[in-house]
Amino acid sequence: MRFFALVTRIMQQMFRDKRAMALLFLAPLLVLTLMYFIFHSDEVDTTLGVVGLDEKVVTLIEHGDINVKKYDHLSQQQALDDKLDGWLKVENGKVLLTLQNDQPSRAKALQLKLKQALSGQQQAAMQISVDYVYGDEDTALFDVISPILVSFFVFFFVFLIAGIALLKERTTGTLERLLSTPIRRFEVVFGYVVGYGIFAIIQTLLVIFYAVKVLDVVLVGSIWHVLIINICLAFVALSLGILLSSFASSEFQMVQFIPLVIIPQIFFTGIFPMDGMADWLVNIGKIMPLYYASDAMTGIMYKGYQLNEIVSDLGVLLGFACVFIVFNILSLKKYRTL
Amino acid sequence: MAVSVEISHVQKQFRKHIVLQDISLTVEKGKIFGMIGPSGCGKTTLIKVMVGMLKADQGQVTVLGKPVPQFDLIEKIGYMAQSDALYTDLTGNENLQFFAKLYHLSKKQRAEKIAYAAEVVQLKDDLKRKVQDYSGGMKRRLSLAIALIQNPEILILDEPTVGIDPALKKMIWMELERLRDKEQKTIFITTHVMDEAEKCDELALMREGKILTQGTPKKLKTAFDADNFDDVFLKAGGYQA
């Protein structure tokens, strides 16, 4: 009852704050769209050569929006002359995918389309091994970073909106006033988490459906798993924002947390290669929520993982949220000893 | 004679700064107790200790026979903070509704209580407006209405009449007196306005975290041989009037 009173009030306030609503719901879409056009300037039209492949599989591949050229024999020279992005060759019952990879984005796109066209069993049965004419698989592009971007926006905007909302409650004294009523401290924290959590979930839904349906970002795994990851992440951002608001005394100080709390996390998301990092640096990454969210997101969206392959990431995210929530409940003792 | 609030030897300091020093007082049930002192003397701090928002470093506070803080005491205290802590992006009615819901009132009870509280502070016609459009006095009145909402046994009001015009101030005092006489409510009020002192049943004069003297208004005036409370205050503080 008290808890619902709080949730209702937060929703009333949010619906009246048009600026916060726009920041929460429109800004991520805007930035994502911008990034999309920057990284994805032309629609990739891919061509695949096939040699000795099962007719049924060829049809599947053609349905996957890939131009297929059939050959009896194919040399690398001819493949390059025909400007093939890649070719599938069956040799001794094994399937070899060779990617030209002169433009990594084309190679990646082809590979992803193939993955999407063929079911998991088929891929396993065919045992496709991959070879590159140029370069190798370490190639970054929008499809790879977009799962990370989606999570980043969820984290960033939820953190900021919740943090500033709570800060306002602290500075105007309404939080203290609230705690002079019989409401329990945990009710306050859960009220905020759920109240703002509802908006965080709407934002997450919006960002993900926009990315997948409008921007056509590659999604190999399930969209529901993507939602689960980001909702967990939103709770982390929410509880962290609320917690850090107690260390700020103005909205500007809340903004100062961005270079401290948000920016460093970007370096550990995988947008920048982490192979070369010193061990201690990698370990620092492991205390950052976005590290786990990115890992899970790239897993689901890009690599087509199942839920069971990312449970540990989800567990860590929920752990973060729980710890922050407990700290929040404790930190409210500042306003009331009980 | 029943005791509502008992404060004994309370001491409170913020870091090295001693704000309350050995404060002892008794507030009787069904009385209006006034705490008078210049701004910065520690009135608000004392109130926060009474309500349980701050913990005293030393000493004890008991309300209705129980040591603070306790949840069932919080329910019985109507608290009005010195600074108006209101949700300015909500309307007056939404503010009242929100706080009423925190006290487990039924929908019908809420409607009744809100109507009553709004009537007392004369905000009925403005309840549909957003609080950000209220004047300072209107915000004060809304804060008072919120303190009345759960029909508390004890009212603790921190400078309730600041910024309120004289006519309405008089009305509010009449309502406080009615609550005392008809409903046996205990009212603890702070002020730095001397003319409100006269209306209290019991007074305590406070300065720099210490209680200079306490008693009925009449007793204090005779004891210090003064006509008004400005003089009582000065003499109690050791100055010559």
Ligand SMILES: Nc1ncnc2c1ncn2[C@@H]1O[C@H](COP(=O)(O)OP(=O)(O)O)[C@@H](O)[C@H]1O
């Ligand atoms: N949270 C706090 N931290 C440090 N000092 C405080 C705090 N709250 C109040 N004070 C100090 O305690 C003194 C008494 O304040 P207060 O109780 O608000 O006085 P009053 O209500 O009588 O005007 C003031 O000197 C004030 O600066």
Ligand SMILES: [Mg+2]
């Ligand atoms: Mg004060």
